[in-house]
Amino acid sequence: MIVTRDWLLTETPASRGQAAWGRRYRLWLQFRRNPLAMAGLIVALSLIVLSLLAPVLATHDPGVQELSNRLARPSVAHWFGTDELGRDVYSRLLYGGRITLGMVVAVVLLVAPLGLAVGCVAGYAGGIWDRLLMRVTDVFLAFPRLILALAFVAALRPGVTSAVAAIALTAWPPYARLARAETLSLRRTDFIAAVRLTGAGAGRIVLRHVAPLCLPSLIVRVTLDMSSIILTAAGLGFLGMGAQPPSPEWGAMIATARRFILEQWWVPTIPGLAIFIASLAFNLLGDGLRDVLDPKQDG
Amino acid sequence: MLVEIKNLRIAFSTPTGWAEAVRGVSLTLGKEKLGIVGESGSGKSLTARSLLRLLPGNARVQADRLAFDGIDVLAASERQMRAIRGKRAGLILQDPKYSLNPVMTAGDQVAEAWRAHKGGSKRAAAQAAVDLLAQVLIRDPARVAGSYPHELSGGMGQRVMIAMMLAPDPELLIADEPTSALDATVQAEILRLMEDLVSRRGMGLLLISHDLPLVGHFCDRVAVMYAGRVVEELQAGELTHARHPYTRGLLNCMPRLSHPEARLPVMVRDPAWLAP
Amino acid sequence: MIAIDGLRVRFGPNEVVHGISLDVPRGSSFGLVGESGSGKSTILRAFSGLNPDWTGKMRLDNVPLDRKRDRAFFRRVQMVFQDPYGSLHPRQTVDRALSEPLIVHGLQDRDARIAQALSDVALPNSVRFRYPHQLSGGQRQRVAIARALMAEPNVLLLDEPTSALDVSVQAEVLNLLRDLQQRRGLTYLLVSHNLAVVAHLCPIIGVMQGGDLVETLSTDDLRAGRVHHSHTAQLRALTVELEDGGEAAARASA
Numbered sequence: 001m002i003v004t005r006d007w008l009l010t011e012t013p014a015s016r017g018q019a020a021w022g023r024r025y026r027l028w029l030q031f032r033r034n035p036l037a038m039a040g041l042i043v044a045l046s047l048i049v050l051s052l053l054a055p056v057l058a059t060h061d062p063g064v065q066e067l068s069n070r071l072a073r074p075s076v077a078h079w080f081g082t083d084e085l086g087r088d089v090y091s092r093l094l095y096g097g098r099i100t101l102g103m104v105v106a107v108v109l110l111v112a113p114l115g116l117a118v119g120c121v122a123g124y125a126g127g128i129w130d131r132l133l134m135r136v137t138d139v140f141l142a143f144p145r146l147i148l149a150l151a152f153v154a155a156l157r158p159g160v161t162s163a164v165a166a167i168a169l170t171a172w173p174p175y176a177r178l179a180r181a182e183t184l185s186l187r188r189t190d191f192i193a194a195v196r197l198t199g200a201g202a203g204r205i206v207l208r209h210v211a212p213l214c215l216p217s218l219i220v221r222v223t224l225d226m227s228s229i230i231l232t233a234a235g236l237g238f239l240g241m242g243a244q245p246p247s248p249e250w251g252a253m254i255a256t257a258r259r260f261i262l263e264q265w266w267v268p269t270i271p272g273l274a275i276f277i278a279s280l281a282f283n284l285l286g287d288g289l290r291d292v293l294d295p296k297q298d299g
Numbered sequence: 300m301l302v303e304i305k306n307l308r309i310a311f312s313t314p315t316g317w318a319e320a321v322r323g324v325s326l327t328l329g330k331e332k333l334g335i336v337g338e339s340g341s342g343k344s345l346t347a348r349s350l351l352r353l354l355p356g357n358a359r360v361q362a363d364r365l366a367f368d369g370i371d372v373l374a375a376s377e378r379q380m381r382a383i384r385g386k387r388a389g390l391i392l393q394d395p396k397y398s399l400n401p402v403m404t405a406g407d408q409v410a411e412a413w414r415a416h417k418g419g420s421k422r423a424a425a426q427a428a429v430d431l432l433a434q435v436l437i438r439d440p441a442r443v444a445g446s447y448p449h450e451l452s453g454g455m456g457q458r459v460m461i462a463m464m465l466a467p468d469p470e471l472l473i474a475d476e477p478t479s480a481l482d483a484t485v486q487a488e489i490l491r492l493m494e495d496l497v498s499r500r501g502m503g504l505l506l507i508s509h510d511l512p513l514v515g516h517f518c519d520r521v522a523v524m525y526a527g528r529v530v531e532e533l534q535a536g537e538l539t540h541a542r543h544p545y546t547r548g549l550l551n552c553m554p555r556l557s558h559p560e561a562r563l564p565v566m567v568r569d570p571a572w573l574a575p
Numbered sequence: 576m577i578a579i580d581g582l583r584v585r586f587g588p589n590e591v592v593h594g595i596s597l598d599v600p601r602g603s604s605f606g607l608v609g610e611s612g613s614g615k616s617t618i619l620r621a622f623s624g625l626n627p628d629w630t631g632k633m634r635l636d637n638v639p640l641d642r643k644r645d646r647a648f649f650r651r652v653q654m655v656f657q658d659p660y661g662s663l664h665p666r667q668t669v670d671r672a673l674s675e676p677l678i679v680h681g682l683q684d685r686d687a688r689i690a691q692a693l694s695d696v697a698l699p700n701s702v703r704f705r706y707p708h709q710l711s712g713g714q715r716q717r718v719a720i721a722r723a724l725m726a727e728p729n730v731l732l733l734d735e736p737t738s739a740l741d742v743s744v745q746a747e748v749l750n751l752l753r754d755l756q757q758r759r760g761l762t763y764l765l766v767s768h769n770l771a772v773v774a775h776l777c778p779i780i781g782v783m784q785g786g787d788l789v790e791t792l793s794t795d796d797l798r799a800g801r802v803h804h805s806h807t808a809q810l811r812a813l814t815v816e817l818e819d820g821g822e823a824a825a826r827a828s829a
Contacts, residue, residue, distance in 0.1 A: 011709060012701040019668045019704035190662035193625055194722065198676040199649030212666060338741040339712070453611070482610035482768065483813045509741060512817045552746035554775035556798060556814050562753070563746035563775070 030292050037288020043281035047274075051097030060088035062095040062248050071264045080270045083257055089270055092248035096271065099249045101278070103164050103233045103242075104226055110168040112222050115175020116214060120206050122176070123183025134180065137173045145170040146235060153241040160249075163242040167232050171225065178221055182214040216293035223286030227279030234275050250275050301471055301503040302328040302350060305364040309345050309527075312357050321345050322527035328471075332497060332504040334514030334535070336549070337524035343507050346524070347473050350505075351384050368470065386416050388471040389464030394480045395456030399448040405459040406432070406444025409466060416467035431462040436492055454485035461493065471503040479508070490517045511538070511549050523549070526573055545572055576601040576730060576762040577622070582631035584614070584621045591617050594631065595788040597781055601636075601729075604756065604763035606773030606794075608810065609783030615766045616657075619732045622764070623654050635730070650680055653723035657735035659715035663707040669693075669718050670703045676725040692721040696751060713744035720751065724759075733765040737772060749775055770814045774798065782807045 009026070013019040031037060050057060059079070066086035074081045080089035122133040140148075149166035156162040186192055187210070195209050236242035237251025245252065250271040257268040309321035321342040326333070337343040349360050352372055365372045367383055375383075384390075392398045400408055409428035410421070417427075425444075432440035435458040448456055457477060464472060474493065478486035494517050497504045508514050514521055515538045523531045523546045531543040541547050548566035577599040584592040592614040599605040607615040620626040622633055624644040633640045635652065656662035663672055673689045682688065693700055696717040707715055716736065723731060736752070737745040753776065755761060767773045773780055774794045782790045782804060790804040802808050 011705070013668075013704035016668065016670060016704060019670075019706070023706065190656040190658060191664045194654070194656065194662050194719070195664075195675060196625065197623060197649055197652075197654050198679045198726070199644075199646040200675070200679045204679070209664060209667075213664075338743065484610065484809060487813055487816075511742075516817055549742060552743050554746075554749065554771040555818050556771045556774050556811070557818055559774070559794075559798065562750055565747055565750065566743040 027292050031288055034288045034291060036284050037291070040281045040284025040286075040288060043277060044285055047097060047278055047281065048101060050094060051101050054091075054094035054098055058088075058091035058094050060091040062087060062092040063246050064088075071260060071267060073264075074266060081264070081266050083253070083267050084260065087248075089253075089267065092253060093250070093271060093274055096248040096250045096253060097274070097278075099160060099243050099247055100230060100233055100237075100251070100275075103160060103167070104229050106164045107167045107171060107229050107233075108222055108226070110164070111172045111175060112218060114168075115172045116179045116211060116218055118172070118176040119179025119181075120183050120211050120214060123180040124187055124202065124206050124210060130180075133176070137176045140170065141173040141177075143170065146232060149232060149236060150239065150241060153236060158241045158244060160243045160247070163233060163236045166236070166241075167229060170232075171229060174225075175218060175221065178217060179211075179214045182217060183210055186210050186213055220286055220290040220293055223282055223289055226282035226286070230275060230279050230282070300327050300329055300366075301368055302326070302505070303364050303366045304346070304350070305362060307346060307349060307360070307362040307365055309342065309349060309354065309361075310359045311355075312359070317359065320527055321349075324524070324527070324529050326522055326529065326532075328503050328505060330501050330503050331520065332494065332506065332518040334506045334508065334518035334521045335524060336508055336511045336514050336521055338509060340526075341524040342527040343524045344475050347475060347505055347507050348390075350473070351388060351390060352380050353384070353390070385412070385464075385469075386467045387469055388473060389467075389469040391457070391460055391464055391472065391474040391477045393476040395451075395453065395460045396448070396480075398460055399456060401448055404445055404447055405451065409444070409459065409462050412463045413466040427466070428462075431466055432459065434465065434496070435459075435462045436488075437462075452485075453481050454489060457481065457485075457489055458492070461489075461496070465496065465500075468500070469502060471505065472497060473505045473507070475507045476509070477506070478513075479510075486513075493517075511546070512553070528573075530572060543572075544569065576603075576636055577605070577764060578632075578634040578637070579618070579622065580632040580634075582618065582621065582629060582633060584617050584626060584629045586617075586628070591786050592621070592629075593786045595781075595783075597788065597791065599762055599764055599779075601762055602756075602760045603779070604765060604777040606765045606767065606777030606780045607783055607788075608767060608770055608773050608780060610768060612785075613783040614786040615783045616734050619654065619734050619764065619766055623652060623732055624648065625654075646680065650726045651728050652730045652732065653726065653728040654732040654734065655716070655719050655723050655736045658739050659712050659719055660707070660739070662719050663715055665707055668704050668706055669698075669710075672718060672722050673725055676722065680726050682726070688725065692725055695724065695755070696721045711744075712740050713747060716740060716744075716748055717751070720748075720755070724755070727759075729760070730762045730764070733763055733767075735767050736765070738767065738769065745772070752776060770797070770810055771818070782810065 007018065008022045010022065013022055064087065066082065068086065069082055070084055070086040072078055072082040078088050078090065080093065083089055118133050118137065122130045148170045152166040152169060153162045192205065192209060195205050233242060234251025237249040238255040240255065243249035243252050253271040254268045260267050304324060304326045307321055307324045308319060310317040310319045324346050335343045335346065345354065348354055349365065350367055350372060354360060360373065362373060367388060370379060370383065406425060406428045409431050410424035413427045414424040429440045429444050432443055437443050437455065437458055443451065443455065451459065478489050481489065493504065506514055506518055515535045518535050521533055521535050522529045523543065525545050531541060531546050533541060538550065541550065551564045552566055554563055580596045581594045582592055583590055583594050595618065597605060607618065609615045617626065621629040627642045670689060673692055674685055677685050677688060689703065690700060693703060698714060698717050702710060702714060710718065737748050740748060749772065756763060763776065765773060765776055774797060778794050780792060780794055780797055781788050784806045790802065790807045792802060796802065797811060800811065802811060
């Protein structure tokens with residue numbers, strides 16, 4: 001099958017696949033019209049690609065120290081200069097992206113399905129299940145995110161894994177709330193009533209009919225939250241509770257270099273810029289996705 | 300003439316170019332009751348809203364003449380338009396649930412509309428509001444004035460809406476499907492009320508509806524719209540002499556209590572109706 | 576086929592249906608008319624199993640119904656909703672909507688059945704993979720009817736099936752419902768606020784007011800004006816009054 005614009009945009013698709021791809025293509029066309037969102041998407045994707053290709057693109061080993069050449073200015077040999085132990089900041093930034101962005105991806109993969117499941121079940125089942133699940137959610141919501149994460153990491157061993165677990169633990173309640181609110185309004189609709197009248201069981205209704213409709217707003221919310229997850233991950237790294245030295249995590253990089261902010265400003269500033277750019281890119285992307293995916297905006 | 304519309308065209312921008320929704324409508328309205336009838340998508344609401352310049356931002360409006368009481372609506376400043384909207388021309392929408400402010404009492408909303416156009420003290424406005432509610436035949440106006448919209452029935456809400464629109468003594472009332480959300484018994488009452496107020500105050504009424512018999516019953520003249528065009532304009536009493544096959548089709552395809560039919564006639568749409 | 580006896584339905588603390596009884600013979604149609612809030616749709620929802628908070632007796636084909644319905648019940652009883660914009664899943668194609676009942680009931684030959692269902696409701700095969708937003712209101716309602724018929728039920732509950740449609744489309748859908756009934760021997764329980772629509776499809780009509788069934792009469796009696804309750808008379812008068820103009824016009828054009 002040749003995939004052409006006409007094939008995708010036809011008003012009379014001939015198969016399930018064509019209909020689904022046609023819908024996706026239309027969403028993409030709509031998304032493409034928003035230049036800021038496109039910028040966000042491109043930057044976010046390039047950051048991910050750069051991190052994945054770190055071994056190829058790095059000019060130096062991120063762990064190798066060169067004490068004679070510490071805190072060097074950006075130059076041809078060291079594009080972003082060197083840090084307090086003479087390590088190449090550019091290479092550390094690339095490898096650091098793997099850790100920081102990897103943590104974000106891990107958190108999202110843990111949090112989104114958990115929040116969706118809890119929210120949909122609570123919203124659809126109602127009654128005692130709803131009260132039980134939502135009170136648990138409330139308990140987690142009641143703690144300030146960073147403090148709970150700190151306490152959790154401090155109780156365990158500081159490191160990337162416990163940081164991910166800690167952030168995930170504090171990040172899922174808003175998604176559960178969101179999914180529950182969506183489910184509550186969906187369950188009163190006629191089309192869900194029609195599915196119930198086919199005789200389908202509750203599990204099938206939630207999984208196949210309700211959850212797919214909660215997904216778009218959840219994706220938007222997750223994308224918008226990515227920046228705050230990056231900041232929390234970096235914050236934990238900065239406080240020494242995340243990735244441990246000598247791992248080049250962006251937040252930890254700032255933490256160790258903060259003493260030099262006045263004299264050798266580029267050393268802490270460059271990872272800071274990376275955090276800033278990544279957060280902004282995900283935020284723009286999320287805003288653009290909201291315009292396209294938000295079910296309240298299309299007819 | 301209160302309203303003059305000549306060769307009105309409204310188009311919306313789409314990814315594939317401009318889509319024309321209204322394609323050359325001409326109408327005039329004096330101090331009379333004109334009904335615009337058509338199916339969904341016929342452009343009837345757009346035509347009426349263009350008079351108040353209340354169209355979405357992506358709409359393109361063109362007309363040889365689009366005037367309210369001699370004021371060119373297309374050229375008027377936003378300030379001139381504000382003086383028309385709500386003051387000289389009131390708009391009543393389908394569902395009062397969405398057009399009334401849920402956190403203000405009915406009386407306060409009517410009083411605010413009155414004060415915005417007439418000034419005066421709060422107490423005078425509150426008194427005027429109760430008078431207006433009485434004018435729309437609400438039996439216990441003082442009680443209704445103190446109620447919130449969610450405490451009112453659909454018909455009562457629509458009466459409050461009409462009272463609000465009457466506050467500034469408008470010259471024109473535009474009613475866009477004012478009774479479609481209401482029960483048949485209430486529908487008749489509201490329409491009779493509007494009919495009565497319009498003739499007593501000497502206003503013009505533009506009634507937009509999908510229900511041809513209903514409009515024929517309450518208006519002086521009826522304009523039938525199809526696909527963005529007025530296909531037929533006739534006196535309400537002469538619905539019997541409708542010539543256009545679309546108008547006749549609309550009347551024929553309704554099931555009738557007094558005339559049982561095994562099968563309803565189905566409208567066959569002639570592409571020629573689209574031609575200018 | 577349908578027998579309802581002393582049905583009472585509650586919404587929280589309020590009783591909205593105060594003990595109504597009605598019978599619909601197999602292959603026939605019963606029309607419920609009334610204004611909004613009269614409880615007519617509530618009766619449908621209670622019978623369909625969507626609202627479990629009821630007391631009284633309901634029987635389908637002489638078998639008493641429980642609060643909880645089993646899967647077999649949903650093969651025999653299906654419902655068509657008022658708003659064709661709200662009753663189809665916005666992210667599912669027509670194909671998916673029609674497949675759903677087949678999957679749930681484990682029916683084979685999905686492709687053939689869907690093609691047949693589309694042709695039964697006079698929809699072209701080209702709409703099969705479209706999304707609801709690509710269809711007109713009339714087409715959506717046809718899809719909803721097709722979906723209701725997928726599992727080959729005997730009883731169709733129709734909740735204002737044409738009130739969101741333009742009159743010309745309403746005529747097409749009413750004709751379709753009548754054809755389907757004749758072809759498949761369906762039993763209809765129709766709810767509408769439009770007296771003429773109910774009279775068109777149903778030989779027996781029940782008039783509801785404030786949760787009570789105030790009068791049950793034959794359509795012939797209604798047409799002839801042999802009514803007893805004042806509410807029936809009032810609804811009839813309103814309908815006939817508006818028909819005067821249209822009726823004369825129809826005579827002129829005929």
